[in-house]
Amino acid sequence: MSQMPHDQTEASHGRPDWGALIFACLLAVAVLVFAWSVVSTARRTTDWLLIAPGAMIAAFAFIYAGIVDLRIKRHVADLAVKARSEAAQPVILIGLTCVFAGAAPFIGFDLGSGIFILLCLLVQGERCWWKLALASIGGAAVMSWVFVDLLMVRLPVIFL
Amino acid sequence: MAWLVVIPGLFIGLIFGAIPGLSISIAMAVFLPATLYMEFLPAILFLTAIFTGGGFGGAVPAILMNIPGTSSAVATAFDGYPMARSGLHGEALGTGLVASAVGTLFGYVILLFIVSPVATLVLMLGPTEMLTVAIWGLLLIAVLNDASIAKGVAAGLLGILISTIGYSDTGMMRGTFGSMYLLDGIPPIPALIGLFAASELINMSGCGDYLVADRELRKIRLGPILKGVKASLRAWPQVLRGSAIGTAIGIIPGVGASVANLASYAAAKRLARNPESFGKGNPAGVIASESANSSSEGGGMVTLLALGLPGGAGTAILLGAFAMHNVTGGPRFISESKDIVYALILGNIVQAILLMGVGLIFVFGASYIVKVRLSYLIPFVLTVSMMGAFAITGSMVGPLTVAGAGALGWVMRRYGYPVTATVVGLLIGPMAEGELTRSWQISGGDPTFLLNRPITLVMFALLLVTITFVLISRKRSRAEVKYDV
Incomplete structure (x- = not known):
């Protein structure tokens, strides 16, 4: 489903980007909670017709992207420190x-x-x-x- | 009176396009609230003038500093910068200016002839077809960015989901958390100001004192520019070829100037007698890139006017301006407001001609603009955005949306999510939900209903073919360009 970003390479050394995964998971949870709140109070199908499948695909895509980001390690530790500062x-x-x-x-x-x-x-x-x-x-x-x-x-x- | 806004708009576009990091979409987003009290036509002319000016503005730092001011000027830097390095920066700027002006002119002349037939064809489309069009546009925007496909899809769907917050058409409250401010939903214009402008400005802080660190690189000379103008006029077949490629690519929803300049550059190089000179300062490279990225604007307007679908970030903001003036693009708009549509197209043709003069004046002053310190630029533009957002909503919802969307956009950029996809999702979300609901009601929830809709099936097939074609051609053109540059 996804392709690797061009400017980053996988490396065996360095830090995994946990921030990217946490951000992706937060957004995935947010869209799922939103979808659940709509589905649980919906009066008819058309109330959630776009939202429920959209949220499920979005949550899957966010988590997938977060996992891919996690696999791409920052291979220069200094850069990571610099980026944080x-x-x-x-x-x-x-x-x-x-x-x-x-x-x-x-x-x-x-x-x-x-x-x-x-x-x-x-x-x-x-x-x-x-x-x-x-x-x-x-x-x-x-x-x-x-x-x-x-x-x-x-x-x-x-x-x- | 409508014409009074064109020249300031061109200047604003040129300024924002020429400042690396400040995109045309930022300029359009920041100045969108200024059009609130204008009539519809001057408002759109003002924004399209920014669009047109920005088309060439991005070429200035690309040529002089090897820093494309916008993503659409990437290929301009390939040959423009080597020209500048060899002392031909004036010629390169003149060449780019003419190619850009002729490209814009070409795109809008084509639009003049095809907008009506396209609209007639679009009238045959029902809710299932329009839903397919919405999916098409969003999918292309999601796929065509520098991030991964997963991030593009996630960002686009996030925009759609945000657009569903508030009262639904059936009177159901969704995601309001009991707040009366959210009953009307998230205001799309402040959201796009936050996602585009605020997030990018915040992103720039701490990245140096100036946009361009080297003081020498900020200076621009005008002397040889006229020489470049003449050279570009003499190379008219190349200009027209690049313009045709740009217009064709611009018509495809979701594909904009960012792809057009690379595709045109690759084509020019493939067809050249001396392809080895490309990337070393061949003016044909500048012509190919600039004519294509500018002409794609007219192509993008086809889908905006005929389908009500934005083709990229700039046209997405234009769609926001349409909504702000209670105008919905699409076949009905074209058939009922022909006078406005053609005034808009002719206005843009005049803009392209005016760009020649304004562009020449602009390059004189360009070096002074990049001398503004980032620490001053950021708070001033953010303040204008906040005031503009309050003007739109009339309450604190606007500024809070700018701040919230700015924060979200900043984190999204940080982790490589395309905010353009979110903005397009936000804008076409209501249309997508409306068409999906109508399709559901007509079909009674039976998916086999689609088998009786041949146009929908053809459009689905075209959607798949287009996405495959765009992905392959983008990959090829980028690989070709990368190989020799």
Whole structure:
């Protein structure tokens, strides 16, 4: 069913990619739980007609892909360590993005954007105070102005 | 008024296409909310202008830095970069620009003549046939990516399953977990912004200060570009051949510019008198790649307009824009809105001509764009995406969807799952479920009903043949290209 990715090779040494298998299993479980929740409450066949077989095929494909990924070992241990250390910054950015998404409608997109840009720049190593101030205050103000006044979008804002 | 958006759209497409890592689909996803308050025609013209501009934009870093700005410019780098290394970067850019503009023009001229007959044929299709078409599109998208087939199928089905969250047509709540925000389901546009744009931007963090580290490689000279323009015009048979290949490949749902440029390059090399010069700086290689990837846009629009099916990531976003303006592509749209369809096609033909002028101006400024630090680019584009998502949904569901889809997309990319397949699944999921339900109701659940539907059987056979053909031809063209480059 599957073909091996071109950029990876099987090697007898190195670490198996457990993360890939865990991710694949999580998604497989998620689609199966979703399908079960639909099938168990369905009133007629058409309620689950696409979902049940789709979820079963998806779960099988996820698990199969995860197992294939597990067989492809990272043969350079350093690369794996490097990849993990690099992953910290994206994870922090994802966290900031989620907090921004949840908070902006309440604290206003102008204030929220300013804080979000400031924190993103700090996380990515910017330390020059005037650049931080200009980018966060100026950037947030310009973008909020474009959406609120130019594009006439009803964004929740505090200052504009 | 509709024309006012074309030139900015071309510029945006050129900018995003030229920045390695920022794809045309990101540009279209980020600017999709800006079309919310536009009329339908200017909105689509704006997005297709981004599409057209991005078609050539990807060639700029491919030629100058050996970094294809988009997957559709991979083959452009094979000969464009060696040309640049030997001091012919201006010529290579000029050659690519003309090939790209003529390719786009060719694709839309063909579309002008075949969209109506294709739509008439499509009117003969019932729910079982349309279901086959939906499966066809999704399967091709799932199969045609750099990941494994299992990952493509899994990602595509994940998109379909996500699209079923919320109230069903029969009034059943599915996967809402009691949340009133999910009653309307997952909003597809913020989801695709998250999957395409947010995940890729987050992925870029920690990968260096700039998109292109070497300062010298960011500079672009314009002097010899006109020389390249003339050379490309003189090589018109090669331009037309690449355009024809690109258009034909673009018409197949799920096959886009990424495959077209490689197939055209392989064909050009096979037919050349001096195939050994390919990969060493032969302008014919740039022409083959650029004419094909640009003309595939017009081909992809055939399936979008006639069937309501996206042929790739760019047309998937266009389909999202259609939905945002309460327009459904397909035969009915073509027969009832001929004026809009032909205005759209003619508008795109004009865009191709405008691309020549705008493209020439663009290459002057291209080096300054890649000088923007990644640490600034990421939060600014994410903020625009969040504001756009809120504008679409009018609630926090939009921004939260962008964030959630961005996180999911980031992990999917990390483990090699094609997010394009998920997005296409998300967009065609409702159509697939509707047609499946109708097929079930008509047949009474009897699968032998299909034996009385010869068109469905023929389409199933064609589906199998197409997938086999596409897999074999892609493998061959890639192997051929790889062998000598």
